[in-house]
Amino acid sequence: MVWNYPEISKEDFMKLLKGFVDLLILASGFQSSGVPAHWDAENCKKALQWGLFFEKVVRGINSSDMFGESMRELDEAILEMKANPLFPKGLEGLSSDTLLKGREFVLEHLMNVSTLKDKQLQAILVAAVESGDGITDIVDGMLCKRQAVVSCVSALETGLKILYNNIERREPLQREDKDTTLLGSGQQPIELLTWNIWQSKGVSYFLSKRTLRLVSGASLIFSAPKAQWAEVLRRLRVSAENDDDILIEKIELLLLGCVTSRWTHLIEGLMSASYKSVTVSEQYEELCKLLLQRSKSLKQNEIALNSKVEEILEYLTEILENRFYHLWKLPSALIAAAIPSWSPLFGLYFGEIEKQLKLDHSTTRCCSCEKDLNEHKNCELVERVWCLYVFHICGCH
Template identity: 45%
Template sequence: MGWNHPDISLEEMMKLIKGFVDILILTSGYQSSGLLAHWDSDNIKRAFQWALFFEKVFRRLSSLDVYQESIEELDAALFEMTSHPSFPQGLAHLSSATLIRARGFMLEHLLHNLPLRDSHLRAVLTAIIEMDLSDLSQTKHDCLNAYLNSLTLQNRNCMRNLITSSPDVTTNVETEKSGSGNFTKLAIQELFRRQSSVSCISSIEEAVDVLSNAVRHSSWTESDCSLLGEQTNENLPALLHISANNFLCRNQNQRADALVDVVSWNRWKSRAVLYFLDTRTIRLVSGSSLIFSGTNAQWGKVFEQLNFSEKSSNNDLHEAIELLLLGCIASRWNCIIEHLMSVSYDSVTISKQYHVLANLVFGKSQSFHQKEGTIKSKEGDILDYLMGLLGDKIHLLWKSSPALVAISLPSWSTLFRLYLSELETQFKGNPSTMRCCSCIQDRNEHKDCELAERIWCLYIFHACGSQTIHGTCDA
């Protein structure tokens, strides 16, 4: 039987819903061009009138058995619309059930956009109060006093909830079914939800800052090593002091080298952890998760709009590379940090670490790499896009955190092998597009330089517990 509403066809209803979607997109606070969307109280009231229209229509449809097939056909049409690659992911769950509570849905988007500007909040509250007063004026002689009494009662309920437990931030079903009024109550609920979210985010940021400071202050520095040597001498028994000094003198260089290796290990580890816990990095991870939650066509369009060219800012290009790298690991964030924190000191030399990596990668057959690559389809698509963006400028990866590059490039990827080959070129002192250290020119061994740090990062992520990071966390 399908759609059988007597007053409107399915095609006309879908056109109206698409118009409502356009309104919802603007409630995010931005236009499709990226410019700010400015809302005044009059436009907000018009948007709520649309929301109220959909509530009434779909409440009636859902309440009568004769329209159940109409609802099913409409949901099928909505699913087809929301499945389109260009449809906004934030509205992908749009359905008849959503439209039954269209006012609450509208308020969510109006009040949860970031940042919530004072002018925007003022316009929303003005529109809500005026609509409730208008509704009360139809049944109450003194609508203002009736509104204030209702507001006072809601304030008492909110204070009671705050004292006893937590505010009830769920959408009130009775409010939604009570007609055109109660916009204020819906707004209060949404503002409490926003306040709760902001409070949680602030608490998490404070906790991350505390953890970052703890990691930063616990790093083992060269001065710590000197202090260790002094304490060792001071604690030796007097009878052994002379012989111990002779031993320390004979082995001074060896002992110093070993301790510097420990210092480098801890410094690199701390630097990696601090990068992943940095507020900026966490926000970029959140952004990359949102971007790559869409289809390839959707996130590809996002990067295409950035319009990279030779005239583009290097900072823009490097941030795009960072976003792409973060997109490869966003789902493994917790496991990566846990792995970093669990890695303990290993005296393997940088040269040995490189050879372990080379055997790990170049020792595998091409069919093995192809098999692993097909499993990581989303990750592979991101890496393919990154390959195209980099072209023959693999050295641009040197602008990103060594730890980020190491964990983002899976060993089965072509980009990983190119990156490792570039490391080998610099490790052996062969001609290269760029040089990240002067060890070869100074005839020093790679111990405490950027090249050594990049090899170390690859080693701890791909040779030490790689199954934990690349296996379990992806499941």
């Protein structure tokens, strides 16, 4: 094939197109460093002019059969550019067809920003009016579409808030015979009251607005190839004052990335987990058996079905090396739900819990209990054992 369009060379066109991609990334609301990108009317107008430029060029190439070879070369060059693992996933729809609607493509990225503010919307409207040529009709349609989406999201948020508040305020059922809980040291079952508190705590975390936003972000980040999402995590800003905070946020994102595809099932499973009169020792023994029963063939079969999760867990294991204490700062339910029992990380995490349970010195514990395993009743460590038991033995996955 030979490029024969006289107005611009293929090399120059692709160089400009790569610049256009960078502009669209900024139009999506953030710079590559993660810092918000701010748009005024002048910048919006320039972006729309770039969209108009690509409209005219592609329309010119497509206007005559004599430029058919150029159109095919253009399509192949765009496909090659998108095949790069670092190409942004949010722009996978880029093609010669979308370039024929260049201004509309720009507006979609400018107006579909989740954090769109009144000032930015005003800048877009001013730029659209100055660009003219039917673009205001496109803006009007997009505004109506966005309003419908916002209304739907608002209704969902209201419903989630009601559910979240009801769970937070829920009065756990009391045991009718309180004397039956006093079964002796080491054999006291988890009380119904404690079971309900931990269950509500886990569901509250999964349904909180903050968590849902993180899940949405994790779903987008980890839909990209590993090289790309690892670079995104690496670029998260770190300062001397908040190194640990940033690391914990990265760990939380990685854990959420392991469960985004089954988020609804996790919530349903945890909410439906019925009470069992089981002791800490019994839960602990069941988890030990689970570790022993996981055969090599089963592990390989599960990994084959969860290659994306395996990549995330490998990355997570690397950054947690010699820093497992950071896991104590994250919700027990999230860790239990996110780390599958076939992962080596599951054994490492359970091993750390086991060490903590058997420590004799309170100064080194992550809970306030002072003696051995038999004295742990409703502390953080027992909650972590309970979460692992509920998700991996009771089958809340």
